[in-house]
Each structure stands twice: as C-alpha cells, then as structure tokens.
Amino acid sequence: MVRKYNTIIFDLGGVIIDLDKSRCIEEFKKLGYENVADMLGNYKQSGEFLALEEGKITASEWRDIIREKIGNEHSDKEIDDAFNAFLVAIPQAKLQMLSELKKHYRIAMLSNTNEVMFEGRIPEMFLEVEGKHMEEYFDDIYVSYRLKMTKPSAEIFEAVAADLGIRPEEALFIDDSAANIAAAAQLGFNTMLVEPYTDFYDKLTTK
Known part of the structure; x- marks a missing residue:
C-alpha cells in the first residue's frame, strides 16, 4: 500500500454507524x-x-x-x-476495519453530533458489538458540539488539523456527505466519499 497520508479521519454517522x-x-x-x-x-x-x-x-x-x-x-x-431512533447499528466489520487500520495509521473521528447521542446511546452501541469502548478504536475524537462548530465549515477542518499537528495533505478524510468532502478537499485533505450502508475497506486499502 502506497501511503500518501499518515492519518485517517472518519465521519461517524453514515460511515461507521448506520442511520435511519x-x-x-x-x-x-x-x-x-x-x-x-x-x-x-x-x-x-x-x-x-x-x-x-x-x-x-x-x-x-x-x-x-x-x-x-x-x-x-x-x-x-x-x-x-x-x-x-436515528441510530440503527454499528456493523462489526466497520469496527474490525478501524482496529486493523489503527495498527498502521493515526485514526481520528470528526462528527457532527450532539450531547444526547454521543454521551448516551453511541458509547453503548460500540460496547455492544465487541465489548470495547469507543475510545479504543480512535486515537483522537472531535465532535461538533464540543468544538462549537460543524462541518462543512472550513474552521472545523482547520481546527482538527491544527490539534492533530498535521498538514491537510497528510490526512485522508472519509465522509458520506458530498458537501463535507468538498470542503475538506478545498483545504488540501485527501478525501473519500462513501455511501451509507456500504463496506468500503477494500476501496480504502487500494487508495
């Protein structure tokens, strides 16, 4: 695998968590x-x-x-x-993907989310799949309600890159929103747009 980046930043809902x-x-x-x-x-x-x-x-x-x-x-x-009820499930394959990638990359989360879900049901969902805490799958976690800003604003991407201590071109950003992907790409991030309810690990390992 040719490594063009050392950090992978994942969206959460629609990418790791299935939504309805x-x-x-x-x-x-x-x-x-x-x-x-x-x-x-x-x-x-x-x-x-x-x-x-x-x-x-x-x-x-x-x-x-x-x-x-x-x-x-x-x-x-x-x-x-x-x-x-917006939150459906976390496929085990997605968590296995994160665990495997974490051996080779710095893994971060950047999510537009909220206190109700993120401090309640979402941590429970991670535990229910493999008995591991959400924090075990990510090196760094960034969520909109704590940062006081949301994607696709340039400011949130700039804040995350600064906190990670990286240049945008050193990271791959994965999201299911075309608007979020476009905003990240404009700043120089490598990007991957994925479809909800899909397994994209093979696509990722050949990127």
Whole structure:
C-alpha cells in the first residue's frame, strides 16, 4: 500500500454507524412533534437540533424546547429515545476495519453530533458489538458540539488539523456527505466519499 497520508479521519454517522432518519421522525411524531422532519437533515440539522449539534444549548435545554412544542408530559428518556431512533447499528466489520487500520495509521473521528447521542446511546452501541469502548478504536475524537462548530465549515477542518499537528495533505478524510468532502478537499485533505450502508475497506486499502 502506497501511503500518501499518515492519518485517517472518519465521519461517524453514515460511515461507521448506520442511520435511519425516517425512524427518528416516526418516533418524534408519536410524541406529537408533527413537523420534526423540517428540523432533521441527513448531514446537518436545523432549529433546536442544530443548536444542540453546535453546542449552543445543553441537552437539558434542548429537551425543554422539545417539551414546549409537544407538551410537558414526556420524560427525558422518551425524548432521548425518539432522537436515538436515528441510530440503527454499528456493523462489526466497520469496527474490525478501524482496529486493523489503527495498527498502521493515526485514526481520528470528526462528527457532527450532539450531547444526547454521543454521551448516551453511541458509547453503548460500540460496547455492544465487541465489548470495547469507543475510545479504543480512535486515537483522537472531535465532535461538533464540543468544538462549537460543524462541518462543512472550513474552521472545523482547520481546527482538527491544527490539534492533530498535521498538514491537510497528510490526512485522508472519509465522509458520506458530498458537501463535507468538498470542503475538506478545498483545504488540501485527501478525501473519500462513501455511501451509507456500504463496506468500503477494500476501496480504502487500494487508495
């Protein structure tokens, strides 16, 4: 394998974790949030969901905003469970891929995500597959709500490269969003656009 880079930066949702937005929309509608589809995107959210993703509001504040729209009778767990319905599964093959690549590359995560999922259901999903913590698969983890910025802004890619201590051309960035890939490529990152629900390890090892 010809190594053009020493670091691989993975998106999380749609790349490592399989997603299903329609399940999330359905569960929120059951709680009475009829127009939730207007707030949820495949790659970036809007409204209170974007504010949560950007770290502008806490999980508690987000739940209160949801309750203002659907009624106060719903518990934190009910609201969180509806949101977590977005998350389907982590294929074991994806985790095996990360473990194998980690032997040869610095492995980082860069995800537009939120406090509710990332400090709740997502760590559980990693543990359920191989009994290993999420942090065991990645050398470095960067998430939008902690960085207070989201992809595809140039600033988030620049911040990650600076923290990693690398030049963009020393890293491969993998995402399922064409907009995110374009933003990274413009800054000089090597990039790979992948399709959700696909195994791309063979493509990666020949890149």
